[in-house]
Amino acid sequence: MFYRESGDFKTSYAKDTQTFPIKLDRIGYYVILAIAFITIPVMLITDVGGGANYWTNAILLPFLIWAIAAIGLNILVGYCGQLSLGSGGFMAVGAYAAYKLMTSFPDLSIFFIVIISGAITAGVGILFGLPSLRIKGFYLAVATLAAQFFLVWLFNKVPWFYNNSASGQISAPTRSIFGFEITGATATPEAKYLFCLVLLIGVAWLARNLTRGRIGRSWMAIRDMDIAAEIIGVAPLRTKLSAFGVSSFFIGIAGALFFAVYLGAVEVGEAFNINKSFLLLFMVIIGGLGSIFGSIIGAAFMVLMPVLLKNIMVNQLNWPTDIAVHFEFAIVGALIIIFLILEPHGLAQLWRLLKEKLRLWPFPH
Amino acid sequence: MNATAESYVTEDGRTIGAPVLEMKNITLKFGGVTAISDISFDIREGEIRAIIGPNGAGKSSMLNVINGFYHPQEGEIWFHGEKRAPMKPYQIAQQGIARTFQNIALFKGMSTLDNIMTGRFTHMKTNMFWQAVWKGPAEREENENRDIVEHVIDFLEIQAIRKTPVGRLPYGLQKRVELGRALAAQPKLLLLDEPMAGMNVEEKEDMSRFILDVNDEFGTTIALIEHDMGVVMDISDRVVVMDYGKKIGDGTPDEVRNNQDVIDAYLGVAHD
Ligand SMILES: Nc1ncnc2c1ncn2[C@@H]1O[C@H](COP(=O)(O)OP(=O)(O)OP(=O)(O)O)[C@@H](O)[C@H]1O
Ligand SMILES: [Mg+2]
Numbered sequence: 001m002f003y004r005e006s007g008d009f010k011t012s013y014a015k016d017t018q019t020f021p022i023k024l025d026r027i028g029y030y031v032i033l034a035i036a037f038i039t040i041p042v043m044l045i046t047d048v049g050g051g052a053n054y055w056t057n058a059i060l061l062p063f064l065i066w067a068i069a070a071i072g073l074n075i076l077v078g079y080c081g082q083l084s085l086g087s088g089g090f091m092a093v094g095a096y097a098a099y100k101l102m103t104s105f106p107d108l109s110i111f112f113i114v115i116i117s118g119a120i121t122a123g124v125g126i127l128f129g130l131p132s133l134r135i136k137g138f139y140l141a142v143a144t145l146a147a148q149f150f151l152v153w154l155f156n157k158v159p160w161f162y163n164n165s166a167s168g169q170i171s172a173p174t175r176s177i178f179g180f181e182i183t184g185a186t187a188t189p190e191a192k193y194l195f196c197l198v199l200l201i202g203v204a205w206l207a208r209n210l211t212r213g214r215i216g217r218s219w220m221a222i223r224d225m226d227i228a229a230e231i232i233g234v235a236p237l238r239t240k241l242s243a244f245g246v247s248s249f250f251i252g253i254a255g256a257l258f259f260a261v262y263l264g265a266v267e268v269g270e271a272f273n274i275n276k277s278f279l280l281l282f283m284v285i286i287g288g289l290g291s292i293f294g295s296i297i298g299a300a301f302m303v304l305m306p307v308l309l310k311n312i313m314v315n316q317l318n319w320p321t322d323i324a325v326h327f328e329f330a331i332v333g334a335l336i337i338i339f340l341i342l343e344p345h346g347l348a349q350l351w352r353l354l355k356e357k358l359r360l361w362p363f364p365h
Numbered sequence: 366m367n368a369t370a371e372s373y374v375t376e377d378g379r380t381i382g383a384p385v386l387e388m389k390n391i392t393l394k395f396g397g398v399t400a401i402s403d404i405s406f407d408i409r410e411g412e413i414r415a416i417i418g419p420n421g422a423g424k425s426s427m428l429n430v431i432n433g434f435y436h437p438q439e440g441e442i443w444f445h446g447e448k449r450a451p452m453k454p455y456q457i458a459q460q461g462i463a464r465t466f467q468n469i470a471l472f473k474g475m476s477t478l479d480n481i482m483t484g485r486f487t488h489m490k491t492n493m494f495w496q497a498v499w500k501g502p503a504e505r506e507e508n509e510n511r512d513i514v515e516h517v518i519d520f521l522e523i524q525a526i527r528k529t530p531v532g533r534l535p536y537g538l539q540k541r542v543e544l545g546r547a548l549a550a551q552p553k554l555l556l557l558d559e560p561m562a563g564m565n566v567e568e569k570e571d572m573s574r575f576i577l578d579v580n581d582e583f584g585t586t587i588a589l590i591e592h593d594m595g596v597v598m599d600i601s602d603r604v605v606v607m608d609y610g611k612k613i614g615d616g617t618p619d620e621v622r623n624n625q626d627v628i629d630a631y632l633g634v635a636h637d
Contacts, residue, residue: 012508013507013508013511013512014504014508017507206497206498209496209497209498209499209503210493210496210497212499213491213496213499213503213507214486214489214491214496214503214506214507215493215496217475217479217482217483217486218483218486220472220474220475220479220483221472221475221483221486223472223474224471224472224473224474224475225470225471225472225473227434227466227470228466228470228471228472229472229483230453230454230455230458231432231434231454231455231457231458231463231464232455232458232463232483232484232486232487232546232550233455233458233459233486233487233550234455234483234486235453235455236455242493246493290474
């Protein structure tokens with residue numbers, strides 16, 4: 001009854017294209033922001049129940065970081081229609097760029113380290129995007145798969161990337177912003193959480209802006225009908241490369257955070273292997289191709305589901321862990337198939353449909 | 366009418382200017398198939414120029430040559446009095462040539478509004494930085510272009526389907542949206558490949574009216590391929606007739622109608 005656009009007639013184009021045209025959505029958005037910026041940090045600081053570390057490491061950080069990466073991949077796959085299986089490799093680029101920057105410039109703020117790491121990854125992404133002019137779909141996926149394996153191999157093989165450390169691992173030294181430690185052993189959960197949260201909001205905002213205007217439409221035009229896009233004046237290579245660049249920028253940021261803030265120490269073959277590429281792709285498919293919001297709920301879903309299943313099956317029902325893991329695979333597999341066949345626009349579309357129903361309720365016509 | 370003069374006046378009193386596009390001795394081959402064989406014709410400022418011919422005559426191929434999708438083995442293309450160097454389709458779009466396709470080529474995942482907004486692409490310039498922060502130039506440019514797009518939407522009478530994903534629209538409306546996307550570019554030359562194919566009489570009348578109005582109100586030069594002879598004779602100023610890749614007639618609808626080659630090769634077969 002109350003779930004309506006603020007008025008039937010929009011008085012300006014800006015209002016017509018605003019992100020949350022419905023008042024209740026806007027309120028919901030502010031409520032979520034308030035919880036994210038006030039409630040959760042307060043809970044982490046006061047550490048009621050002593051779970052601050054668990055919550056941060058099992059749910060909050062992975063969710064925020066994967067959401068950034070998922071937005072990145074969604075730009076490329078969902079908006080521009082270029083299938084990529086190289087995300088793990090690109091995250092590794094972000095991670096190693098961050099490591100080299102942290103160790104080479106000890107005074108550089110962690111914020112700039114993360115952003116520059118993203119920029120470096122963007123460059124690498126553009127390079128690996130070059131074949132996309134000639135090859136499409138499945139073949140492009142294979143080419144990006146090659147990027148995945150090449151990059152992981154490279155970071156394993158060349159000691160310069162891990163500063164010749166004996167273990168071949170990289171580990172993040174303590175770095176901070178405005179005096180708050182974000183990386184390193186002594187950084188607090190709330191500082192890490194807030195840092196990643198701000199970055200996620202920044203990335204989501206940038207992605208939303210890029211996808212609503214000229215550049216976003218040119219990506220979607222290439223995705224939907226590249227020939228028609230070309231006769232409208234969209235240069236295919238430039239457009240695809242800009243999608244590779246923006247996508248890799250975000251994925252690189254996620255990679256840097258994944259290493260420096262979340263894991264702290266990384267062995268590339270383990271942290272950024274092909275499974276990560278698939279995981280990210282699943283988030284984007286389940287969440288919703290071509291939706292920023294979908295990327296975020298896709299990430300939330302893929303992070304929360306294993307935790308939930310583990311809690312139910314292992315802790316409550318006392319099943320062996322490996323069975324729980326198999327179960328998880330089966331569920332994810334089934335969901336991927338269901339979504340790809342029945343609802344290619346994922347959870348975001350289901351949410352949209354639900355809202356559509358609500359808006360018309362109680363009179364369906 | 367003298368086809369080589371600098372300008373001519375139509376029956377309904379419109380003055381047609383100098384050639385916008387001149388095709389000179391175009392030959393296009395696909396392996397052994399000669400799709401276009403040594404064809405020359407021009408399209409003049411402000412005119413509605415029809416290209417007709419039986420199936421497989423090479424009409425769509427001709428538009429693809431103009432668009433830069435196909436590169437002819439022989440011949441020259443002159444645009445606004447200058448010989449055109451080989452170009453990519455998107456560069457040709459930037460020069461002010463827009464088109465619609467025989468088989469609808471809309472962006473299926475986008476709304477009517479976004480499809481037509483995409484047609485404004487060559488007129489939008491703000492860089493990625495401003496697009497990303499949105500405030501300032503990007504938003505201003507978006508609104509200015511939205512204004513033009515809204516005019517196109519009003520003009521084509523498709524206000525009601527503004528926000529509808531184009532995949533959900535019936536065929537006739539999809540054709541109209543595609544025309545809108547081409548119009549949004551405010552092209553100097555508009556190419557329409559069978560804009561009325563598969564339409565019922567009423568839809569054809571609407572479409573004919575839009576084509577005439579575009580030409581009349583904005584002075585847009587139009588080249589169109591069409592199989593419906595009634596429509597062609599009604600709305601076009603001059604007609605090129607193709608058959609098996611060759612040009613077999615060129616002139617006003619009346620001239621073409623009375624051309625014996627055309628009657629034999631095309632009209633005689635297609636009609637009666
Ligand atoms: N890309 C291509 N490769 C090979 N042959 C082609 C290609 N495009 C067109 N042809 C051939 O060129 C000839 C002309 O085709 P075209 O599509 O231009 O005809 P048309 O006059 O538009 O016909 P219709 O009225 O059926 O649309 C046909 O014999 C066609 O098979
Ligand atoms: Mg054709």
